Structure formats: C-alpha cells, structure tokens
Amino acid sequence: MLRQPTVNRLLTNGDARPHYIVCGHDALAYHLVNALGPATVRVTVVVPSKRHPTAPDITKIRGIRVIRADRVDEATLRAAGLETAAGLALMQQDDVGNIHAALTAHEVATRVRIVLRMFNTGLGYGVKRLLGDCEVLSDAAMAAPTFVAAALGEVAPTNFHHYGRTLVVAHRAEVRPEHVVCGIADTSDPAHLVVLPEPDQADLVLAEATGAQPATEVAANRIARSRRLRRPLYGTGKALRSFFSRKIGIITAAVLAIALTFGFLLYRADGAAHLDPWQAVYTTLLTALNGAEVEIDKGIAVQLMQIVLTVAGLALVPLITAAVVDAMVNARLALSAGRLAVPREGHVVVVGLGNVGTRVIRQLHNLGVEVVAIDKVPNARGAVVAKQLGIPVIIGDAALEETLVEASVSSCRALVVVSTDDVTNLQAALNGRALQPDLRVVLRLFDGDLAQRIRSTFGIFRSHSVSYLAAPEFAAVLRKRQVVATVPVGRHALLVTIVVVAKGSALDGQPVRGADQTRGVRVMALLKAGQRPRWSPAPDTVLGPGDELTVIARRAGLSWLIKQAGPSPILPTQQVPEDPTMGDGSPAGTSD
Known part of the structure; x- marks a missing residue:
C-alpha cells in the first residue's frame, strides 16, 4: 500500500484535473460533489466514521476519494492533499467547526480557495476578511426566497442586476416582447416542467424590468400596503379579542x-x-x-x-x-x-424553525405577512428571532392534527413545512390539506425521488430541496466561476454566470449559436472588449478570444460550455496508480 504523501504526489503529477476537497456528509455535500462533476475533476470527500441515517450515502458516488475522520484537523487536511488542492468546501452544519477548520486550512495552505457554509453569515464575513481567498455562503439564505415566493403564490423570487439592467423572472404574457431576454421554462404542464426549452416554447422568461416593479416586489408592496391600511382596525380588533x-x-x-x-x-x-x-x-x-x-x-x-x-x-x-x-x-x-391566545386567519404557518425556517419567517415578516410558527422544541434556532419579531411560536408536533388546529391552519393562506424530517413534513402537509382542502402547501423534502413521486401522485404540493437548490452555486463559487444569480424553477436551480472564451478553444471563431444547448445553456448577453454588452445577441455573431458570455444554464450544460470555452486540455503523461483509499468497499452508486 502506498503511503498517503506518495499517493497525493502521484495524483498531482499524473492527473491534470483540478482537485477539490469537500468536508461534509449531508444532502448539501452530496449534491455539491455531484455538481462538481467527479468525472471532470478530482474530488476528495472527508466524512465522519458514522453516517447519519437520513443522509444520502456520499461514499457511493463514483470517482471520488473518501477519507473518514470525525474531526477536520490539520492531519486530516494534509491527508486529503490540501497543499495541492484547488479548493476546499467546508459543508458541516456547525458554524464554529467550519470556522476552526477554515483557520486550520489557511495555516496549512494559504493560497487554497475556501468556501464556508455558514448560517451566521455576519460572523462568516468577518472570517472571510482575514482569510483572503474565501467565500461565505448560506444554503438557507439561498433557498428561503423560493419558499416565500411559493407561499405567496408568486412565480419566482429572483430579480438581479447585471450590466446596468435589472432582470426579473416573469410570465411571458406579463411583459412586452422587446423586454424578454431569454426563455427559461415551459410550465404549461405542471407535472412535466421543461427547463430551458426552445425559445418560442418558454412561457416563463427572464425579462428586463423597465419602470414596472418585479412581480415579487409588486406582491410585497401590495401586501405591505394593505397591511398598513388595515393595521389600525386590525390591531384594535385583535386587542379586543385577546381582552x-x-x-x-x-x-x-x-x-x-x-x-x-x-x-x-x-x-x-x-x-x-x-x-x-x-x-x-x-x-x-x-x-x-x-x-x-x-x-x-x-x-x-x-x-x-x-x-x-x-x-x-x-x-x-x-x-x-x-x-x-x-x-x-x-x-x-x-x-x-406555546399556543395562540386567539384564532388567526389569512396568515402563513411555518413548520420548523431551523436555518431555513428562520429565514422564511423573517422574510415573511419583512413583507408584512402575519406568521405563526411551529416547532417541536422551545429552544429552536429561530425561536429567539420569532420572539424578537413578535411571531407566536407553538411548541408541538406538526404531524399531529391538533397542533395544526391550534395554529389555525384551517383559516391560513399557506402552510410552509421546512423541518428536517421528511416524514413529519409529509404528515403535516397531508393533515393541513385535510383541514383546508384548497390550502397552498409548500413542502421541503430531502429525498428528491420521494418529492417527485408525491408531486406526480398527489399533484397538490410545491416541493423543494434546499440542498439541491443551493449546491450548483456552491460548486460554481468553489471553482471560482463568476456567479451572477441563481434562478430556482420548481425543483431545478439554474445558474446565471459569466464564461470567458479562451484563445484556441472550441468556441473561438464560432457563432454564438454554438454556445447554446437545448435544455442546457442559453446565452443571455455578449460582452466584447471595448464594446457595450449585447443583450440577446444574434445567433450568427462570431465569438473571439476574451469575449464574455453571460449564460443561464443547468449544471451539466454549464460544464459542457466551460469545456467548449476553455483552452485545450493537457493530456496526462502517466498512468495514475489505483488509490487504495478510494471509497470504502461499498458498491458504487449513481449520482442524481
């Protein structure tokens, strides 16, 4: 058996693919490894010796190298080959543990890129300033707007600024044709959503916001305005009822x-x-x-x-x-x-006050929406936030019908279920629909296959996976790609990013249409040196070295485009010896 330093040296000399290290074993780490693409890069995963029973088995992903360690310390990072790595992703759910590992990694290899998963992003940004090449991301912050938009019945939560324009997600019928930048989805059949179809088939589009507010901002302002108008009478009636x-x-x-x-x-x-x-x-x-x-x-x-x-x-x-x-x-x-003093109506019930639930109740409160929260434990992460915002918290099991009755689910406008237990989430959703047949239910499910089957069988829930929505952006940031925005569409997450055409690449000298890929990539804008950005460039526009393509893409499509736009790969000159530490002997599985 080769010693670890020898293996690392042989891997570096014999394989020109970049090497990334992922520390974590939950669903987000699993989807991140798949988003990195083990077939195109080398991935080393550091996992604890005992896997959590509800977490997907990351060790079954093909082509990765697995190191088992209960603590991410200096010895573990050196064994993973940090000195030669292009990036390190610290994906544990413990903020303090991630910061400790980041500081240790910075001492071992000062130039390695570090991506921190943090709930307390304010604390993370303080560490970021100290470490240099470090990015702090929050999967909860990325996913929360999606749940909020679904609870309020909006199309999508996305609006972003790029090249001097504000772009929003909207239905094609709601915007003028000249303001459409590109189509992103065909939602005509809710059971079979098609992402990045042919341009004329997309009814959901990215469009320029010219004077008119984005749909989510219009809804937010409408909610806040109606709330302000009725607040005096509403507050008086609420006080009398409680009195x-x-x-x-x-x-x-x-x-x-x-x-x-x-x-x-x-x-x-x-x-x-x-x-x-x-x-x-x-x-x-x-x-x-x-x-x-x-x-x-x-x-x-x-x-x-x-x-x-x-x-x-x-x-x-x-x-x-x-x-x-x-x-x-x-x-x-x-x-x-932990109960309501008086019944409520027209409110949003949020089940689960973890990372995502805390972000959801805060955003709903900022929009002027009345919220009632439910959690099993009184000391949940979001309980303090709920108290500060004046949001009532019911302590109980949301899977029980009496708990939902206590939260006035029968008269609420939406039920958002974002706890970390799929069984509890599904039971709460079904009981909520029993109390109110036409209730809008937004469901968080970790098991993607289960979510797909529930959606196709019942046809009543909007289901989302936080880790699946966030993983593409984590992967892009880890690989130093310039991410402009993430656009969630159903259970899909599309990335808006910039790809630079390299000299001598497959795209050099080719028309813009060569960068498009049906259901994979759509070119939104082209920036040539010394010129103004061209939005929705003509398909026959010839690309040259240094041209910047702003695209919206799926994970596989973006990987394909980066290969097409990148320099010609250097083929390895020697065979890489088999690494005896690869995997754990369990049968290999397929990624999603």
Whole structure:
C-alpha cells in the first residue's frame, strides 16, 4: 500500500484535473460533489466514521476519494492533499467547526480557495476578511426566497442586476416582447416542467424590468400596503379579542348594552332634566360606575332607570376586573404553553424553525405577512428571532392534527413545512390539506425521488430541496466561476454566470449559436472588449478570444460550455496508480 504523501504526489503529477476537497456528509455535500462533476475533476470527500441515517450515502458516488475522520484537523487536511488542492468546501452544519477548520486550512495552505457554509453569515464575513481567498455562503439564505415566493403564490423570487439592467423572472404574457431576454421554462404542464426549452416554447422568461416593479416586489408592496391600511382596525380588533374570553365578552357586552340603552332613554325621558347627548352619556356612565343618589322629586320612570343603572354598575366593575385578569392569564398561558391566545386567519404557518425556517419567517415578516410558527422544541434556532419579531411560536408536533388546529391552519393562506424530517413534513402537509382542502402547501423534502413521486401522485404540493437548490452555486463559487444569480424553477436551480472564451478553444471563431444547448445553456448577453454588452445577441455573431458570455444554464450544460470555452486540455503523461483509499468497499452508486 502506498503511503498517503506518495499517493497525493502521484495524483498531482499524473492527473491534470483540478482537485477539490469537500468536508461534509449531508444532502448539501452530496449534491455539491455531484455538481462538481467527479468525472471532470478530482474530488476528495472527508466524512465522519458514522453516517447519519437520513443522509444520502456520499461514499457511493463514483470517482471520488473518501477519507473518514470525525474531526477536520490539520492531519486530516494534509491527508486529503490540501497543499495541492484547488479548493476546499467546508459543508458541516456547525458554524464554529467550519470556522476552526477554515483557520486550520489557511495555516496549512494559504493560497487554497475556501468556501464556508455558514448560517451566521455576519460572523462568516468577518472570517472571510482575514482569510483572503474565501467565500461565505448560506444554503438557507439561498433557498428561503423560493419558499416565500411559493407561499405567496408568486412565480419566482429572483430579480438581479447585471450590466446596468435589472432582470426579473416573469410570465411571458406579463411583459412586452422587446423586454424578454431569454426563455427559461415551459410550465404549461405542471407535472412535466421543461427547463430551458426552445425559445418560442418558454412561457416563463427572464425579462428586463423597465419602470414596472418585479412581480415579487409588486406582491410585497401590495401586501405591505394593505397591511398598513388595515393595521389600525386590525390591531384594535385583535386587542379586543385577546381582552375578552367568550363568556366574559358576552356578559360584558350585554351589561354595556343595557347601560347605553337606558342612558338613551334617560336622555329622551320627559321627567329628566334637559340634557344634551354628551351630558346624558356622562350621567349614565357616572351613575353606572358610582351608583345614583336618591331623587325623590323625579318621576317613577326616571327612578326605575336609575335603579337599573345602579344594578348594572354593580355588575360592570367586577366584569371589567375579571376581563383584565382573564386576558393576563390567557397571555401567560399562551406564552408558557406555546399556543395562540386567539384564532388567526389569512396568515402563513411555518413548520420548523431551523436555518431555513428562520429565514422564511423573517422574510415573511419583512413583507408584512402575519406568521405563526411551529416547532417541536422551545429552544429552536429561530425561536429567539420569532420572539424578537413578535411571531407566536407553538411548541408541538406538526404531524399531529391538533397542533395544526391550534395554529389555525384551517383559516391560513399557506402552510410552509421546512423541518428536517421528511416524514413529519409529509404528515403535516397531508393533515393541513385535510383541514383546508384548497390550502397552498409548500413542502421541503430531502429525498428528491420521494418529492417527485408525491408531486406526480398527489399533484397538490410545491416541493423543494434546499440542498439541491443551493449546491450548483456552491460548486460554481468553489471553482471560482463568476456567479451572477441563481434562478430556482420548481425543483431545478439554474445558474446565471459569466464564461470567458479562451484563445484556441472550441468556441473561438464560432457563432454564438454554438454556445447554446437545448435544455442546457442559453446565452443571455455578449460582452466584447471595448464594446457595450449585447443583450440577446444574434445567433450568427462570431465569438473571439476574451469575449464574455453571460449564460443561464443547468449544471451539466454549464460544464459542457466551460469545456467548449476553455483552452485545450493537457493530456496526462502517466498512468495514475489505483488509490487504495478510494471509497470504502461499498458498491458504487449513481449520482442524481
């Protein structure tokens, strides 16, 4: 068996493909390795000795090298060949552990590119400034807008700025033809969405926003505006509902109705002093609250009214006291037991307050949408954020129907299920639909095959995989590609990126149409040196060295285009010996 340093040296000398190291074993790391393309690059994966039962088996991906280590320390990084690596991706779910590994890697190889997966991106950016060639990404931040857009019924959450233009995702019927940059999907058949079809077949397009706001911004402004307009009445009604329980509210309303009725009669009575309306109200309330003095000289009708008001006053004061006490007790019970003090309607229920759920509730709150959150544990990551934003959190199992009833799912506008348990997520979605048959359900599922089968069988859910949406951008950043934006379409994630045509490449001297690939790549813009960008360039425009192509592409299509635009590959001059550390002896599987 070859020693590890010897293996690394032979791999470097005998294989010209770039080498990348991925530390992690969850779904995001799995999709990242597939996005890197083990057939085109060398990938070393560092995984713990014990795999999590719900995580995909990353070791079954063909063509990768596996190192088992429970801690990413200096010895592990050197054994993985960090000194010769082109990039290191730290994909563990522990922010502190990722930062520790990044600092260690920087000491071992100062020039290696490091990509950090962080939930607390503010902390990550501080580390980024210290490490130099380092990028900080959050899969939760990438995926949250997709869930928010789906919950609000919007097309897509994407709008971005490029070459002086703001581009948005919209339906072709909603934009003028001259503003369309390129087609991105055919959504005419929801069960068989086609990504990057022939240009005339796409009903979902990337278009220039000229004066009109993007669809998501219009929706956000509409929601916020309607919320502001009704906020005074909404807040008053909400306060009154929380103040009175049902029984006390009925009794209090009855007593007040009696007081007001007899106050009006007192104003109109012939035997009463001549009072204006305000004096009548003042006398009525004062009499009801403090009791009335005996008036011998008044008529029988007036005396009877005073008697009734005095009795009503005796009941009103304790009723008000009872209502206040009842409201305080209900508020404390709601906080301690994790339940709503009063039912809600027109809100969005978010299940799961992990990384993604926390981002979702914050974005919905920023849009002015009322939110109710559910989580099994009181100390979930997003519980503190929910408290700061004033969002009620119900502590309970969302898979149980009574928990969803407590969250008023029967009257909510959407149910967003983003916990980390596929079984709980699916059960919550089905129970939510049982409570409200036409409920909009946005479902997070880790198992892509399960998501596809559920969508085709039930046809009722919008399902998304956070790791599948985020992996292409992680891979592009790790390979130092200039990523402009990520466009999620259904369960697909398209990358908007810049590819430079190299001298002597397959695209050098070829027309722009040679860079297009049906269902793989679409050229959006062309930038030639010293010229202004050409949007939707003519297909017969000839490409030259240094030309920058802005494309929207799928993973496989982008890999193909980079090969076409890159310099001619240098063939290896010697055979690479078989690495005895490749894999773990388990049968090889296929990537997605």
